[in-house]
Amino acid sequence: MRLLLFTGKGGVGKTTLAAATAARVADSGDKALVVSTDPAHSLADAFGARLGAEPSEVDRGLWAAHIDARALADKSWPALRAKARALFAGLGIEAIDAEELAVLPGVDDLLALSEVVRLAADGPWKAVVVDCGPTAETLRLLALPEAAAGYLGRFGELRKLAERMARLRSVLADPAVTGVRLVLTPERLVVAETRRTLTALALRGIAVDALIANRLVPKPRRWSGPAANWLKVRRSEQDAVLSELDLALPLHVVEHRSAEPVGLPALRALAEELYGSDDPLAAGAERAPLxxxxxxxxxxxxxxxxxxxxxxxxxxxxxxxxxxxxxxxxxxxxxxxxxxxxxxxxxxxxxxxxxxxxxxxxxxxxx
Missing domain, CATH: 2.60.40.790 (Immunoglobulin-like)
Known part of the structure; x- marks a missing residue:
């Protein structure tokens, strides 16, 4: 099973590209699950279908789900929080302080990521494609297992959760299982953020499989006139920005479409442009050790x-x-x-x- 995490600056099109990738895997005859942990419900919009917390089949071999992190926290966290509060109180911490200490920051994101791994383990998927939130939130989410395991491991009654987080961390840090696809648009500010994201992920031991540059101005074919000249100049500018990345990573390029790619036919056409004859599940080049x-x-x-x-x-x-x-x-x-x-x-x-x-x-x- 391959776990692919799609992330990037908000609005770069990661949801659509994640959906297209999952559709491409399913079309090859394998079973694929695409899951969104983004608070926005864009994944449902991409398929033009209603999605719930449990996977539902949107096409043959293609399943989709939307994880409501807040609902998971409301359901799962109170019991664990009560144990933590009792433990802190038993150590002589005042009740109000114990209440504050028992609130683990980012628990909703942590539970959402754990739910993704549960869904991945419980199903017959060849690939689980995750539409993550914007870059900053995703980096925080990916750092949580390591931080939470260190925090919870100090307390005997919470060690089981710490062990669960450690297992989650091992899945995320295994390049044979997990890969990150960073989605960007060809703008200097976005490229700069992408570079910072690559550094942050490398520090946390998370492998980046590929970069995807989305919404490039189409190359003018046999057009002429002012519009064609504008397209040519703008595309040259975008190509120059992308050349500044100069990273040893595969770079996939997707041109801007006249209409938003909604529905399976449009997603399949997008996947064809995105991958061509390449394997959408291929891992990136072997990384140097940290x-x-x-x-x-x-x-x-x-x-x-x-x-x-x-x-x-x-x-x-x-x-x-x-x-x-x-x-x-x-x-x-x-x-x-x-x-x-x-x-x-x-x-x-x-x-x-x-x-x-x-x-x-x-x-x-x-x-």
Missing amino acids: LAIAADGPDQLLTVAFPLTESAALDLARVGDDLVVTVDGVRRLIALPLMLRRHAVTDAEATATGLVVRFAPGDEEHP
Whole structure:
């Protein structure tokens, strides 16, 4: 089973592209499920059908569902919250404080993602395609399993939930199972956000399979006149913006349509342009490991592999046996390999392959 997460800046067309991808998988004879975790009900609009929390068949081999994260939270969280509140109160925390501590931020998103994995495990799907919310919300959602597992694992009665979140994290971080498709439009601001998203996902160990550039101005064929000249100039500008991505990732291009692609025939035509003869479930190129160590004389060089832009706000700190990397407000604690724990950080440099940190031997503060 392949799990594909479609995300991007709001309004770039990720819902339509997710629906088209699922339709393409189903047309090949496999069973596909497309699920929306976006609070907007755009997926139902794309199919022109009503969708509920449980999968319903919208065409042969093609199923769809819309997860209401708020409803899940209202149903599932109160019992767990009561356990947490009782546990905190038993530790001597005042009732009002225990009530506040028992509210886990982002629990609705966490439950929505868990529900996606449940639906994926319970069905005969070759692929589960997820129409996620806008980029910022998706990044928060993808970070939750790791954060929640660390938080809940401190309390014995909540360890089962922590273990569930750890399993969820392992699914998301397995490139053989999960891939992210980043959808963008050919605009400089959107491309800049896409670069930041790639960095944030790499820090969290999430694989990006491909980029999809949507709504390009059609190339003028045999047209002439002012309109054709405008199209030619505008398309050249868009191609120039996309060329600035310069990333080792597949880039699919979809031209703007005169009518919104609604309904299965329009979605199938979109999928044909999007994938051609390519396999819509193909994984991206094999990623470099997040951490790599190389000797440089007596020193050791640790490379943390993630894309960096020239304008990225980068911060680095050593906390015990962890390296704390913060890029544009996204923070990741990286456990240092054992061989580096007696070493001290002496220098760091941002390179084309990521962050290179120099360690010198002899730091007795970290045995």
